[in-house]
Amino acid sequence: MSDKTQVLADCQAGDLAPRTARIGLIVGVLGLVFGAVWSYLVKGDEESRTQFWYAYLAAFFWALTIGLGSMLFTVIMHLVGAHWSVSVRRLAEVTQSALPVLCLLGLPLLYPLLSHDVTVWRWAGGHEIEHVADAAAQAPSLGDQLAQDEHHELGAHKLPYLNVTFLLIRFAIYSLVWWRLSRYYLQRSVQQDATQGFEPTRRMRKWSAPAVIIFALTITFASFDLLMSLDETWFSTMFGVNIFAGAFMSSFAWLILMARYLQSKGRMTQVVNTEHYHDLGKMMFAFICFWAYTAFSQFMIIWYANMPEETHWFQNRLSPAWEEWSWLVMFGHFMLPFIALMSRHVKRHKQALTFWAGYMLIMHWVDIYWITMPNMQFSKTATDNPVGPMDFALLIGMAGMLVWAVARKLDRQALVPIGDPLLGRCLQFKNV
Amino acid sequence: MSRTESKTWGVMAEFESVDGILHAAAEVRKAGFTRWDCYTPVPVHGLDEVMGVRPTRLPWIILIMGAVGIGAAQLMQHWMNGVDYPFNISGKPLISWPSAIPVTFEMMVLFAAFTAFFAMWIANDLPRWFHPLHHKPRFARATNDRFFVAIEARDPQFDEQRTADFLRGLHSGSVETVEMPAGSKKMPTGLARALVVMSCAALIPPAMIYNARHEPSGDPPINLVPDMDDQAKFRPQGETPVFADGRMSRPSVEGSIARGELREDTAYWTGMQGEIFIAKVPSSVKVTPELIDRGEQRYGIYCAPCHDHTGSGNGTVHQAAVLLAELGKATWTQPTSLHDERVRGLPDGDIYNTIRVGKTTMPGYGSQIPAADRWAIVLYVRALQASRQQ
Numbered sequence: 001m002s003d004k005t006q007v008l009a010d011c012q013a014g015d016l017a018p019r020t021a022r023i024g025l026i027v028g029v030l031g032l033v034f035g036a037v038w039s040y041l042v043k044g045d046e047e048s049r050t051q052f053w054y055a056y057l058a059a060f061f062w063a064l065t066i067g068l069g070s071m072l073f074t075v076i077m078h079l080v081g082a083h084w085s086v087s088v089r090r091l092a093e094v095t096q097s098a099l100p101v102l103c104l105l106g107l108p109l110l111y112p113l114l115s116h117d118v119t120v121w122r123w124a125g126g127h128e129i130e131h132v133a134d135a136a137a138q139a140p141s142l143g144d145q146l147a148q149d150e151h152h153e154l155g156a157h158k159l160p161y162l163n164v165t166f167l168l169i170r171f172a173i174y175s176l177v178w179w180r181l182s183r184y185y186l187q188r189s190v191q192q193d194a195t196q197g198f199e200p201t202r203r204m205r206k207w208s209a210p211a212v213i214i215f216a217l218t219i220t221f222a223s224f225d226l227l228m229s230l231d232e233t234w235f236s237t238m239f240g241v242n243i244f245a246g247a248f249m250s251s252f253a254w255l256i257l258m259a260r261y262l263q264s265k266g267r268m269t270q271v272v273n274t275e276h277y278h279d280l281g282k283m284m285f286a287f288i289c290f291w292a293y294t295a296f297s298q299f300m301i302i303w304y305a306n307m308p309e310e311t312h313w314f315q316n317r318l319s320p321a322w323e324e325w326s327w328l329v330m331f332g333h334f335m336l337p338f339i340a341l342m343s344r345h346v347k348r349h350k351q352a353l354t355f356w357a358g359y360m361l362i363m364h365w366v367d368i369y370w371i372t373m374p375n376m377q378f379s380k381t382a383t384d385n386p387v388g389p390m391d392f393a394l395l396i397g398m399a400g401m402l403v404w405a406v407a408r409k410l411d412r413q414a415l416v417p418i419g420d421p422l423l424g425r426c427l428q429f430k431n432v
Numbered sequence: 433m434s435r436t437e438s439k440t441w442g443v444m445a446e447f448e449s450v451d452g453i454l455h456a457a458a459e460v461r462k463a464g465f466t467r468w469d470c471y472t473p474v475p476v477h478g479l480d481e482v483m484g485v486r487p488t489r490l491p492w493i494i495l496i497m498g499a500v501g502i503g504a505a506q507l508m509q510h511w512m513n514g515v516d517y518p519f520n521i522s523g524k525p526l527i528s529w530p531s532a533i534p535v536t537f538e539m540m541v542l543f544a545a546f547t548a549f550f551a552m553w554i555a556n557d558l559p560r561w562f563h564p565l566h567h568k569p570r571f572a573r574a575t576n577d578r579f580f581v582a583i584e585a586r587d588p589q590f591d592e593q594r595t596a597d598f599l600r601g602l603h604s605g606s607v608e609t610v611e612m613p614a615g616s617k618k619m620p621t622g623l624a625r626a627l628v629v630m631s632c633a634a635l636i637p638p639a640m641i642y643n644a645r646h647e648p649s650g651d652p653p654i655n656l657v658p659d660m661d662d663q664a665k666f667r668p669q670g671e672t673p674v675f676a677d678g679r680m681s682r683p684s685v686e687g688s689i690a691r692g693e694l695r696e697d698t699a700y701w702t703g704m705q706g707e708i709f710i711a712k713v714p715s716s717v718k719v720t721p722e723l724i725d726r727g728e729q730r731y732g733i734y735c736a737p738c739h740d741h742t743g744s745g746n747g748t749v750h751q752a753a754v755l756l757a758e759l760g761k762a763t764w765t766q767p768t769s770l771h772d773e774r775v776r777g778l779p780d781g782d783i784y785n786t787i788r789v790g791k792t793t794m795p796g797y798g799s800q801i802p803a804a805d806r807w808a809i810v811l812y813v814r815a816l817q818a819s820r821q822q
Contacts, residue, residue, distance in 0.1 A: 296530075300530050300531070300534075303530055304530075306524075342495070
């Protein structure tokens, strides 16, 4: 690069950041408020109110995994010493710095956790267990009685782990760890903008290996605690890996969209080129495949072993109400993008790649929704799927909150790690 | 061996730098040559575009063959499991795509990888025994630090003198005419003969193995590591001169009982008092809710596949076997319904005995289910029957 200062002149977000944050906040608040009004005031029945909290959980976890995936992006790129990704790494660093805000967005979930108005986690509140025992005694039929007995027994067995106090302690620990890690990696990188040396890179690399292990443990247990425990009788050791695959995949989709948005506004036009998009596309494609691998492994082992304590989770999702959604997950999250993104021409075509990145972010929500919502016990055993405007409003609202949380941090530093010694190699990088 | 006249293969020009070769390639292409190529020691970015090399069609071929692999794997498994050799495994469906996915994945990769490998060879004219450029000593530096452009004589625009001048005009380090070396393009006769001899020799071991299958031999087997075969021990059914009756196996001493085999409580062990089945579980069995729970669990493992979790006799094994029987691949009798009037009237001892030794087409489960669990299952069967009592 002949004139570095000229190249880096457009690497500041400037007043674009507050403008974007304002739009995000408006969309976010409108979406969330619409969802709440729709389910609490327009509909108002207990089922709609319960569904609101399930949908909120799905949308919240969707945004959280994008933040977590971006943090893993930063850490992994240091771990492997990659140079191709340097010019987009700051975008991931900014996204991960939104994690504390994202964790705070989980606070409303205290309401279903603590109140007795709606039931999302059936184990929440130890009193539930005794209730179940009483209900079992008065159950109308032997079958119901046996089912409730079993629930009671398994629930009671897991009570030392699955109780509200311990869950809050664990979630506080996850949040603190994520906050600390995301802060460390952003601050060192920003510090390097000024000092220009290799020393910060060396230190960030040193911590990257333990950071990856900590990340793996926290995202696995967070997904166990919030999503898998929605059905406290069910268990799958593949669950955390599957969530991680989806999270990492969506972080690439998010970075593609973020870079494209900033470039369309005339920022960082010189430092992110087709080669970088191509690589982000390749990684997104790879983790679409890895997601499918984990999702199918989980399905096939349970399907083949055919054990009643495991199969009911999938049986529920293959019931008339959810069967089509399950096919949507399989085709929409894997087969269609697998075929579409296979060609290098698609990954190097900016408009096409942008479309598929946005599509994959929506599909990630479809996946999380598919994991979350079928756990709710709908009063009608009807064949219709419960998805409605409220669910989409919450998704859009949470997306707005995510944009707000990220954009408000955008102008605090350059959009590119201008002090990273590997930046030069990143800019000259070419896919053969 | 036919010797041909030495004739011109083409003209070769040497360049010292990447920029030189890029410029030369652009000029050669502009001049309209079609039969030419560049030779570089390292991959040169952008050279393909400058030369106007068409994007390879290899990915499409690999994609198609990968899809063929998917189809072949699914068809193969459906035919094997569902048509050619249907086999009833715990009543699982004969044809089901999820269980076929791992093999399908492997076959897709296999087909695609082999296609990539061999199509690459074919597309690059490999294996190739010979190339005229290799006879130029200067060309050896193409693997080290020099870049070459060579225009072949079969190019329609080729003219030895004019083409050489054209290349010289591109600031080439040196331009040389490349002759087709004297000699044949065929494989050297010596090599061809050696290959024939080796191919024949390779047939000898399989021929020997084939022969050994038909010719019995009196020779002792060749034993490289004899320790495992010749052990100083008695084998069941073996012969020995040590004992008077010549048998290795010794009968147990009259009246001796093996440890844990003392079965004085015949009602408990056989379900019979004398020749008659006992009506109720023996008094030595303590009937508790825990024991019935144990019976339910064991029933779920050993009995439910055929008799169904409700005892109706419609278990998954039965359902799959009915399908096989319809195909004419098996004969099948439906397992007895445990709610049958006849079964309800049986004494407990009879049900116990059936679990132990079997009855009609049902095999005995005595070797798999210990006595205490058999009584637990009897109790659970009674509980199942009670659930249907009006």
